[in-house]
Each structure stands twice: as structure tokens, then as C-alpha cells.
Amino acid sequence: MxxxxxxxxxxxxxLYERNRYSPAVRSNGFLFVSGQVGSREDGSPEAELKTQVRTAFTNLNAVLAAADCSFDDVVDVTVFIVDPATKFETIWEVVPEFWGQAPFPNITCVGVTWLYGFDFEIKVIAKLPQTA
Structure with a gap:
């Protein structure tokens, strides 16, 4: 293997070792980033929804930066939202702060019933920058 x-x-x-998963894996020119939530340093959720979304994006951007990427390199996004009928509009008020300019990545939004105490999770695939 x-x-x-x-x-x-x-x-x-x-935090990742305790929960037994990798935040991101490089493979064949892409970066596959695990779902990022609005967790504090200790792993607990931010209480307020907009803060949780901002923190999820901040956590995502930290993973991307560790691979010398940014959100501009993201080509595919999947978001998971608990109770999207009531939370989607609030979440989408925050997203433009991090989303960047067009052309935008593609996205799939999935409504879920449980996210381990969180209301929002984002996972992405990014194209790794070309190296000389």
C-alpha cells in the first residue's frame, strides 16, 4: 500500500489524531480535504451559526494553506447543513466573505439530520498548484 x-x-x-482521520490528502495533483466544521481549538462547536460557518471556513483555509493552496484552487465543494430549510439563508450570508470571485467552484449541498453537534460542514477538492 x-x-x-x-x-x-x-x-x-x-485533534485529528484523536478522532482518527486526516484533514487532507494529496493525490494525483489534487488535494482532498476532509469535512471542516466550526470547531474551536478543543474540537467543540461554536454556538452561533454565523460564527460556526466563519470558523469552518477559517479551518478549511488553514488546511488549504498547509498544502500551499487557497480557496481559489478549489474546484469541488460539498456542504452539509442540518435543517437547511431554516439555516441555508443565514449560512449563505456568510459564504461570500470566503467564496472569492467568479468563476466559482461547483457545489453540492446536502441536508442532514446530524453533524456531531454542528450545523454546517464543508469539504472540498482543490487542484494543487503546479510546481517547477
């Missing part, structure tokens, strides 16, 4: 090329953001490796 090949060894996975795992990317860890600064300061959160113990």
Missing part, C-alpha cells in the same frame, strides 16, 4: 501524503494545519494535529 502507498503511504498517504497527509496535510496537517498548524496546531490541530492532536
Amino acid at each position: 502507498n503511504t498517504r501524503d497527509v496535510v496537517f494545519p498548524k496546531g490541530r494535529q492532536a
Whole structure:
């Protein structure tokens, strides 16, 4: 078996090790980022929805930066929302702060019933920058 090329953001490796998953894996020119939630340093959820979404994007951007990427390199987005009928509009008020300019990545939004105490999760696939 090949060894996975795992990317860890600064300061959160113990959290990922405790939960037994990798924040991101490089493979064939792409970065596959695990779902990021609005968790504080200790892993607990931010209480307020907009803060939770901002923190999820901040956590996502830290993973991307650890792989020398940014949200501009993202080509595919999947978001999971608990009770999207009541929360989608609030979440989408925050998203433009992080989304960047057109052309935008593609997106799939999935309504779910449970996210381990969170209301929003975002996972992405990014194209790794070309290296010389």
C-alpha cells in the first residue's frame, strides 16, 4: 500500500489524531480535504451559526494553506447543513466573505439530520498548484 501524503494545519494535529482521520490528502495533483466544521481549538462547536460557518471556513483555509493552496484552487465543494430549510439563508450570508470571485467552484449541498453537534460542514477538492 502507498503511504498517504497527509496535510496537517498548524496546531490541530492532536485533534485529528484523536478522532482518527486526516484533514487532507494529496493525490494525483489534487488535494482532498476532509469535512471542516466550526470547531474551536478543543474540537467543540461554536454556538452561533454565523460564527460556526466563519470558523469552518477559517479551518478549511488553514488546511488549504498547509498544502500551499487557497480557496481559489478549489474546484469541488460539498456542504452539509442540518435543517437547511431554516439555516441555508443565514449560512449563505456568510459564504461570500470566503467564496472569492467568479468563476466559482461547483457545489453540492446536502441536508442532514446530524453533524456531531454542528450545523454546517464543508469539504472540498482543490487542484494543487503546479510546481517547477
